Amino acid sequence: MNRQVVKTDCATARIPELDFEIPAFTQKGVLTTIEGIIDRAVAGLEQDQPVRRATDEEVARKIDEFIGKLKQLKEVHSSFTFIVDDPSGNSFVENPRAPQKDEALVVAHYKRTPQQAAVLGLAAEEANETPADSAEDLRSEVLQFNTNCPECNAPANTNMKLVQIPHFKEVIIMATNCDSCGHRTNEVKSGGAIEPQGTRITLRITDPSDMTRDVLKSETCSVEIPELEFELGMGALGGKFTTLEGLLKDIKDLVERNPFSLGDSSTPSKMEKLQEFGRKLLEIIEGKTKAHFVMDDPAGNSYLQNVYAPEDDPELTVERYERTFEQNEELGLNDMKTEGYEAAAAASER
Helix, strand or coil: CCCEEEECCCCEEEEHHHCEEECCCCCCCEEEEHHHHHHHHHHHHHCCHHHHHHHCHHHHHHHHHHHHHHHHHCCCCCCCCCEEECCCCCCEECCCCCCECCCCCCCCCCCCCHHHHHHCCCCCCCCCCCCCCCHHHHHHCCEEEEEECCCCCCEEEEEEEEEECCCCCEEEEEEEECCCCCCEEEEEEECCCCCCCEEEEEEEECCHHHHHCEEEECCCCEEEEHHHCEEECCCCCCCEEEEHHHHHHHHHHHHHCCHHHCHHHCCHHHHHHHHHHHHHHHHHHCCCCCEEEEEEECCCCCEECCCCCCCCCCCEEEEEECCCHHHHHHCCCCCCCCCCHHHHHHHHHC
């Protein structure tokens, strides 16, 4: 009940066990706890109870009974499910075990429907088809387009380049450098399609030289360090093409800059756990501690350099596996039809 919750205006909160829902835009955006969300709901229901008792006693009685059920939730006599559904993707429920994985907390990302996009004021993207340049031209050319800095919103340029990674595939690297504030970003997109099988790459870190290995982490790749009981879900940190040291330092910065470790939300126990994790991760980066580094990419578009290529690397294991239904669902493959769709489309038009 004390988990921190960020709930935006457009987020819907639900408790299925009571068939209870707080619709979007009925409460303002708030930083509170699960108990605070329930208290706000109780306060909202109690607000007009005196009038209801005077005009419709039966409705008032039923609302009183429901308020009692909500108050009982705070005592947690039995488990219940708390769901925050935010089409904007800006709501958050705290993981008190961070940076370790919380088995009780599930975060699912989904594609907004056209109706949700319209409510958020997002216009549909126009699909402008332009003649494609040849692959050779793209490999030799750095494309540049205008954008805005994500930090200061000043006009900036983003450079895009198609790069061939040896013993792997082509990727697209996008880099933005802001002349106003000095902010720099880089993002990597896979240049190919989703592979027929998922890829699980395991590296046993035994030497400081392992930190110089090139790493391509796609947006669909999750990272795990079993010795630290740490797991970074897909989507976190986005796509990156860097070294193993660079990726581990990005993970360290992400954990140490956790917003719930600052201000009123911070507690000594949280800070101690995060600082201890940072120390252990730094020992791995400096080569003082041996560990396993695992990259699991259902799309098969991630890469970890084999320094012995084309020979096998004794410390590197690459496994190919069949994706589960849930993984295909998350990648949007279950509803994707690439054969016979012309006939289906023609039949639907009749």
